[in-house]
Amino acid sequence: MEVSGGAPKSKVKVGIPRALHFYRYFPFWKKLLEELGAEIVLSTPTSKKIVEEGVQMGFGELCIPMKVFYGHVLHLIENHPDLDYLFVPRYVAEDKDAYFCPKFLSLPDVIRILPNVPKMLNFEVNVKEFPISQSVIELGKQLGVGQSRALESYKTAKEYFKEYQDFLRKGVPVNHALRLVQRDLPFTVPKKKSKGDIKFLLLGHGYNVCDTYINLDFQKKLRDQGIEVITIENLPESLFKVPVIVNKRLRNYWRHEEEIMQAIRYYLTKGRDEIDGVIFLISFACGPDSLISELIMRDMKVVGIPFLDIIMDEHSGEAGLLTRIESFTEMIRRKKRKLEMDAKKKVKSKIKSEV
Amino acid sequence: MIVSFPNMGPNWVAFKTFFETMGAEVIVPEPTNRNTIKFGVKHSPEFVCFPFKATIGDFKNALERGADTLVMAIDCGPCRFGFYASVQERILRDLGYKDFRLIPLDQADLLEFKWVKVLFDVSPSKSVSMYSKALKAVIMLLKKAKLLEDIQTAEGLFRAYERTQGDTTHVVNDLLQQLDQTNSLSGLRKFRPIIKNTFANMDIDRTRNPLRVGISGEIHISLEPYVNIDLRKKLGEMGVEIHQSISLYDWVMHKLHVNFHRKWYEHLAKPYVPIDIGGECRWVLGEYIDKANAGFDGFVHEYPFTCMPEVVARTIITNKLKKMYDMPIIYFSFDEQSGVEGMRTRLEAFVDLMHSRRNQDVKTNKVKLVNNQKQYGHYGNNFCHECIELIQPK
Numbered sequence A: 001m002e003v004s005g006g007a008p009k010s011k012v013k014v015g016i017p018r019a020l021h022f023y024r025y026f027p028f029w030k031k032l033l034e035e036l037g038a039e040i041v042l043s044t045p046t047s048k049k050i051v052e053e054g055v056q057m058g059f060g061e062l063c064i065p066m067k068v069f070y071g072h073v074l075h076l077i078e079n080h081p082d083l084d085y086l087f088v089p090r091y092v093a094e095d096k097d098a099y100f101c102p103k104f105l106s107l108p109d110v111i112r113i114l115p116n117v118p119k120m121l122n123f124e125v126n127v128k129e130f131p132i133s134q135s136v137i138e139l140g141k142q143l144g145v146g147q148s149r150a151l152e153s154y155k156t157a158k159e160y161f162k163e164y165q166d167f168l169r170k171g172v173p174v175n176h177a178l179r180l181v182q183r184d185l186p187f188t189v190p191k192k193k194s195k196g197d198i199k200f201l202l203l204g205h206g207y208n209v210c211d212t213y214i215n216l217d218f219q220k221k222l223r224d225q226g227i228e229v230i231t232i233e234n235l236p237e238s239l240f241k242v243p244v245i246v247n248k249r250l251r252n253y254w255r256h257e258e259e260i261m262q263a264i265r266y267y268l269t270k271g272r273d274e275i276d277g278v279i280f281l282i283s284f285a286c287g288p289d290s291l292i293s294e295l296i297m298r299d300m301k302v303v304g305i306p307f308l309d310i311i312m313d314e315h316s317g318e319a320g321l322l323t324r325i326e327s328f329t330e331m332i333r334r335k336k337r338k339l340e341m342d343a344k345k346k347v348k349s350k351i352k353s354e355v
Numbered sequence B: 001m002i003v004s005f006p007n008m009g010p011n012w013v014a015f016k017t018f019f020e021t022m023g024a025e026v027i028v029p030e031p032t033n034r035n036t037i038k039f040g041v042k043h044s045p046e047f048v049c050f051p052f053k054a055t056i057g058d059f060k061n062a063l064e065r066g067a068d069t070l071v072m073a074i075d076c077g078p079c080r081f082g083f084y085a086s087v088q089e090r091i092l093r094d095l096g097y098k099d100f101r102l103i104p105l106d107q108a109d110l111l112e113f114k115w116v117k118v119l120f121d122v123s124p125s126k127s128v129s130m131y132s133k134a135l136k137a138v139i140m141l142l143k144k145a146k147l148l149e150d151i152q153t154a155e156g157l158f159r160a161y162e163r164t165q166g167d168t169t170h171v172v173n174d175l176l177q178q179l180d181q182t183n184s185l186s187g188l189r190k191f192r193p194i195i196k197n198t199f200a201n202m203d204i205d206r207t208r209n210p211l212r213v214g215i216s217g218e219i220h221i222s223l224e225p226y227v228n229i230d231l232r233k234k235l236g237e238m239g240v241e242i243h244q245s246i247s248l249y250d251w252v253m254h255k256l257h258v259n260f261h262r263k264w265y266e267h268l269a270k271p272y273v274p275i276d277i278g279g280e281c282r283w284v285l286g287e288y289i290d291k292a293n294a295g296f297d298g299f300v301h302e303y304p305f306t307c308m309p310e311v312v313a314r315t316i317i318t319n320k321l322k323k324m325y326d327m328p329i330i331y332f333s334f335d336e337q338s339g340v341e342g343m344r345t346r347l348e349a350f351v352d353l354m355h356s357r358r359n360q361d362v363k364t365n366k367v368k369l370v371n372n373q374k375q376y377g378h379y380g381n382n383f384c385h386e387c388i389e390l391i392q393p394k
Ligand code: SF4
Pocket: A063, A064, A065, A066, A101, A102, A103, A104, A205, A283, A285, A286, A287, A288, A289, B308
């Protein structure tokens, strides 16, 4: 059907806050919304102003990622008055046995009531109740797209997201990959700079590990000290197949925490010698992490893997953080050297005794 | 087998009956106290929610007094509560408490009957007679829980009318003792009139027309007076009528899908939070709306510091509902550092605020106080209505 006369219809503008699940699902959202004919407007990377405004909006007991999310929403409202929609999906459950944290369950509800928010697109992922494809069809309807094209878009988006995840599993840092997605560039693995002499597993929610403003560019701080960093997204898919048994009766029911524990399970057992230390980035007042980190800390003690938990809030200072990383890595390097020396001595004495 | 369980205000009375009827020996948890909390704070994850710290302290007390079986409710998300039992067990074992069993009582959906397994677990004899015992245990639990709820309802009302401060508290304590001693079904059947009569015999001043306040929030904080610094009593002694619908009975009924006033709250809250996100979030919202519609003077929202669902509830009330319904609300988030003094000052200011609003409303005829007759509309359950009869001026 021809659109009679007139300029081509301009695309629907959809704003996405660069916070929380952005770090997990952005490639999927982008592909999906674009296939459905929308144009995406992202908020800028987290800045001082965004944090300050967010902190003002939320109150003291909220975890920092939520405050930052508020900040990004306010930023979008302020700088893009021409937005047609805001995209704040409700993630309840992505697989049958697991929820997201309660704050994700109610995310659109707390955003909807802010002053001057644009209309919001409804998109609910809750496979306990209905399949994602159904939510996609609903989403399509709101954007004026029919069912079959919506499903087609969903397929494309899923494939693209799979490709993205496989790309991450080659060891590419999430932020690099996200940059490629934003610029519609192909997934090419960057040249590796020199490898570090020690290797850390960096645990935590994507929005803590990858928001370089909030975590004071934590990953770079580590790399600067010659440390190789891997995050959960870099680990092979096979680690995440079997659910973690916390104890006989508890089936972990938090999606993201489950991934953290699955990763840890590997390093506690088979992968014991593949890493030199584990750092867990936690935001202050985070519900799930307060319990999970306790379990992990206890397991680490049993196996003897050095473990550091860093609790972040809007007041975290650069200097204190640096000292903690330095003393932690220093401790590990010393330990490693000692082990190597011991090993050499052993070899020497063995040679001697053989002589 | 010696069973114990965590504190939740006077609800030990109901739990005790439950396990004793099953034939188990019971250690009633010692009332939560400073040492309980101290232990909990020392050994729990730093910023886990407060009930975790309080209940692990209860467990330690029970273990030291010889309990070998601990029962803890669990659920399966989305909030932290489901993890409590497992993490607590791990911590206790790491501390060297080895010889105990921790039995999780799955409360996610009582109609799935997973809790029946617990009955089998705590029952010493495994014979056929167990079934009838189990049935009786459940009935006793429900009956006592209901009576405890009634006591709570009356307590909230009467404290605002007592002539001698402390009378209500005495009456409540006496009734709890009596209820604890009553262990036959026929005795329990007669207990409701006893509650009513005991309160009816109190020396009260019916000419008062006190402020009316609803209280809601996270369930453990709402029910355990030590952790909420006895908020209900403090507010009551400032001459305020307290209406709290949260109780053990209320919760159990909800989990059995027969709690209609909760369904009503869900309905009211639906436009703001359409799904259950854990804790009491959607019911707090519903109750705030309901109480505002019933003409209450104010609302108290209490929860553990950083409690996820309640923080969401608070956000939604402050940013939306408060503006729509304009009923004064005060928030209390509790942790081990909460102190009596700060609370008292805030409560006094809150009461002053409500008074001045009430006076304003009387002036503008928005509220009519004819003969100090108190009007409640359709608010409250049957027992509440019976109590209201008792406080109307003669
Ligand atoms: S998982 Fe933790 S950090 Fe993330 S939203 Fe929930 S409470 Fe906040």
